[in-house]
Amino acid sequence: MREHNYQKSALLEILHAAHELYGYFDKHLLAHIAERLNLPLSHVYGVASFYHLFKFRKPGEHIISACMGTACYVKGVEEIISAIEREFNVKRGGSTPDGRLSLFVTRCIGACAMAPNITVDNEVIGKATKEVVLDRIRRVLGG
Amino acid sequence: MKSEDILRIAGEEAERQKAYRYRINVCCSSGCIPFGALQVLKAFEGAIKEFGLQRECKVSRTGCVGTCSVGPVVLIEPGGYLYQNVTPKNAREIVRSHIVSGEPVRELLYANESFFKKQLRLVLRNAGRIDPFRIEDYIAVGGYSALIKCLTKMTPREVIDEVIASGLRGRGGAGFPTGQKWNFVAREKNTPKYVVANLDEGDPGVFANRTLAEADPHAIIEGMAIAAYAVGAEKGYIYVRAEYPLAVQTLKEALKQAKSMNLIGSNILETQFSFDVELRLGAGAFVAGEETGILASIEGRRAMPRPRPPYPATSGLWGKPTLIQNVETLANIPLIILNGGRWFAKIGTPKCTGTKCFSLTGKVNNPGLIEVPMGITLREVVFEIGGGVPSGRKFKAVLVGGPSGGCLPESLLDLPIDYESLTKAGAIMGSGGIVVIDDESCMVNTAWFFTDFCVDESCGKCVPCRVGLLKMRNILERIRKGEGRLEDLDILFELGEYVRDVSLCGLGQTAPNPVLTTLRYFKDEYIAHIVDRRCPAGKCFKSQEVVKEARVG
Numbered sequence: 001m002r003e004h005n006y007q008k009s010a011l012l013e014i015l016h017a018a019h020e021l022y023g024y025f026d027k028h029l030l031a032h033i034a035e036r037l038n039l040p041l042s043h044v045y046g047v048a049s050f051y052h053l054f055k056f057r058k059p060g061e062h063i064i065s066a067c068m069g070t071a072c073y074v075k076g077v078e079e080i081i082s083a084i085e086r087e088f089n090v091k092r093g094g095s096t097p098d099g100r101l102s103l104f105v106t107r108c109i110g111a112c113a114m115a116p117n118i119t120v121d122n123e124v125i126g127k128a129t130k131e132v133v134l135d136r137i138r139r140v141l142g143g
Numbered sequence: 144m145k146s147e148d149i150l151r152i153a154g155e156e157a158e159r160q161k162a163y164r165y166r167i168n169v170c171c172s173s174g175c176i177p178f179g180a181l182q183v184l185k186a187f188e189g190a191i192k193e194f195g196l197q198r199e200c201k202v203s204r205t206g207c208v209g210t211c212s213v214g215p216v217v218l219i220e221p222g223g224y225l226y227q228n229v230t231p232k233n234a235r236e237i238v239r240s241h242i243v244s245g246e247p248v249r250e251l252l253y254a255n256e257s258f259f260k261k262q263l264r265l266v267l268r269n270a271g272r273i274d275p276f277r278i279e280d281y282i283a284v285g286g287y288s289a290l291i292k293c294l295t296k297m298t299p300r301e302v303i304d305e306v307i308a309s310g311l312r313g314r315g316g317a318g319f320p321t322g323q324k325w326n327f328v329a330r331e332k333n334t335p336k337y338v339v340a341n342l343d344e345g346d347p348g349v350f351a352n353r354t355l356a357e358a359d360p361h362a363i364i365e366g367m368a369i370a371a372y373a374v375g376a377e378k379g380y381i382y383v384r385a386e387y388p389l390a391v392q393t394l395k396e397a398l399k400q401a402k403s404m405n406l407i408g409s410n411i412l413e414t415q416f417s418f419d420v421e422l423r424l425g426a427g428a429f430v431a432g433e434e435t436g437i438l439a440s441i442e443g444r445r446a447m448p449r450p451r452p453p454y455p456a457t458s459g460l461w462g463k464p465t466l467i468q469n470v471e472t473l474a475n476i477p478l479i480i481l482n483g484g485r486w487f488a489k490i491g492t493p494k495c496t497g498t499k500c501f502s503l504t505g506k507v508n509n510p511g512l513i514e515v516p517m518g519i520t521l522r523e524v525v526f527e528i529g530g531g532v533p534s535g536r537k538f539k540a541v542l543v544g545g546p547s548g549g550c551l552p553e554s555l556l557d558l559p560i561d562y563e564s565l566t567k568a569g570a571i572m573g574s575g576g577i578v579v580i581d582d583e584s585c586m587v588n589t590a591w592f593f594t595d596f597c598v599d600e601s602c603g604k605c606v607p608c609r610v611g612l613l614k615m616r617n618i619l620e621r622i623r624k625g626e627g628r629l630e631d632l633d634i635l636f637e638l639g640e641y642v643r644d645v646s647l648c649g650l651g652q653t654a655p656n657p658v659l660t661t662l663r664y665f666k667d668e669y670i671a672h673i674v675d676r677r678c679p680a681g682k683c684f685k686s687q688e689v690v691k692e693a694r695v696g
Contacts (some may be wrong), residue, residue: 009442010443011444012423012424012426013423013443015426016385046445047445050428051425051446052426052428053386053426053427054426054427069347070346070347070348070504070545070546070576070593071347071348071504071505073347074505074589106386107345107347107386107427107429108346108347108349108386109173109386110173110350110386110387111174111350112211112348112349113174113211113214113502113504114174114178114211114212114214115505124177124178126177
């Protein structure tokens with residue numbers, strides 16, 4: 001993980017590696033990175049929080065990401081997201097109280113021709129409808 | 144390796160490929176993979192083995208053909224037979240009928256000729272036709288011969304002159320003349336110099352750059368190496384979004400192969416020219432695509448733009464002269480070198496030469512990735528290539544240029560696509576997104592969506608963008624809820640112009656476009672919301688009612 005020679009300019013690369021390894025950042029992880037790179041913690045936190053890709057809370061067991069790109073929005077992804085929020089009592093960006101399900105709204109995943117797209121545990125559902133998505137989530141949670 | 148070795152490999156590979164009677168190209172780009180393209184690839188390989196056709200048939204994984212809405216797609220050469228919605232099951236049927244019996248499976252063929260008719264695929268010349276993971280494939284179709292030509296027959300000055308003659312302009316959106324930019328960097332004395340390839344395609348709904356990198360990564364690398372030779376740079380960075388894992392993978396592999404063939408690295412092809420390239424991953428920040436933002440990000444900081452001048456050409460990465468180009472611009476370079484700047488200048492319009500890639504999405508019959516000559520009209524793109532809006536619906540607007548582009552109405556459909564015309568109409572070329580909107584969408588809501596996106600993505604450094612956009616979003620929010628006032632429209636307009644004129648970088652300067660264009664062309668919808676408390680598309684108040692109901696329930 002420290003193959004970047006502790007270079008300060010490689011901060012973003014190191015954050016990437018750490019994020020991939022742990023899935024999210026907590027205070028200790030960022031403090032550790034700051035210390036080893038000899039950077040202020042505020043700087044490391046500032047850079048990490050600037051970028052949307054990095055998460056600061058432990059994600060749930062199952063992850064749903066709804067694409068909020070323009071094409072998906074025009075094709076009505078909003079309604080699907082609201083339906084998920086209602087049925088599973090989860091807010092976008094958060095997890096269910098039992099930590100079993102997280103709902104994220106992501107930037108464009110780039111499969112715009114198949115919009116709207118919803119990803120359930122890394123599997124993309126293209127040309128998604130409310131029924132198909134809700135059904136898939138129920139099955140994932142049930143099994 | 145020497146240049147002769149590369150040319151020898153090119154010849155041998157071309158010979159080897161000629162020996163195949165059929166070539167089955169399975170599109171395995173991000174558009175097709177989620178729908179089973181890798182399984183289809185496997186099924187074809189299995190079927191070829193089953194029928195004992197390994198010697199006659201080559202199955203390749205390739206990049207995008209463009210017809211992303213009917214994926215997975217498979218292209219069989221010779222003849223250019225394009226199969227759509229292929230499943231592992233009918234892969235075997237296609238092999239049995241098409242390859243063994245010589246009879247294409249008609250009912251699976253993509254029958255829509257109008258999609259390709261008006262397109263001109265130069266940048267995407269190899270997309271869907273070569274395997275992006277094999278450098279030999281690229282070399283066999285003439286890849287890296289432009290770099291060889293530069294290194295062996297041309298001086299850096301001649302290379303720049305050729306690019307100037309081509310009239311090529313930056314494809315990242317702003318349209319700055321490429322040759323002139325090279326001139327600026329070339330004349331700087333300060334060393335080392337850098338070349339940065341911008342693949343931070345942050346616009347939602349745009350995937351042209353990603354598709355290019357997934358389909359033909361070497362075209363980008365070759366363009367970079369030529370640029371570096373011309374301006375005297377010795378180090379390059381490709382800045383790519385981490386959200387594009389496949390593009391990251393193809394570029395990584397391509398760099399490795401190019402290095403192993405000494406097409407990148409020190410003393411390239413045993414000449415004096417050295418150029419090394421590294422990949423840098425973005426992490427989801429729209430503003431990192433801005434040219435000073437990208438530099439800050441590569442240096443490991445928050446991607447906040449800074450005032451210019453000094454321009455990156457004088458003081459870029461670590462204060463050194465830096466050439467920043469969009470990857471699509473770079474992919475044009477090998478063609479210009481091989482065919483000459485004058486040849487290139489004949490394509491498109493006199494002021495806007497060449498072609499432009501667009502991702503065509505939204506409410507159209509044939510969404511996908513297209514490449515068209517500059518100067519083509521929006522009508523041709525939406526109705527001929529795109530096949531119009533799905534039946535039963537009515538065309539309302541076309542959004543050109545991503546979240547900070549403009550919404551243009553039907554009356555402007557005959558506008559030619561070039562930098563100046565689009566800007567005059569209130570839109571931008573941007574990185575190449577065309578989203579078609581039908582009468583089901585509310586323009587106030589659409590303007591709110593993009594403004595909300597830009598509020599979220601504003602880096603917060605300069606006040607007009609940070610505060611102005613927020614105010615604009617709040618006013619739009621009010622109108623959406625049915626609490627708008629007529630004077631809100633004047634305030635929106637005034638704020639929009641203010642943010643556009645005084646923001647620090649391109650994000651703020653273009654962010655008001657959706658609001659300004661919808662105010663200009665769809666004012667009646669705003670008025671309907673405010674005066675009649677009614678949403679013509681039935682979007683805004685309905686969703687509010689649903690929320691209310693949910694709360695009561």
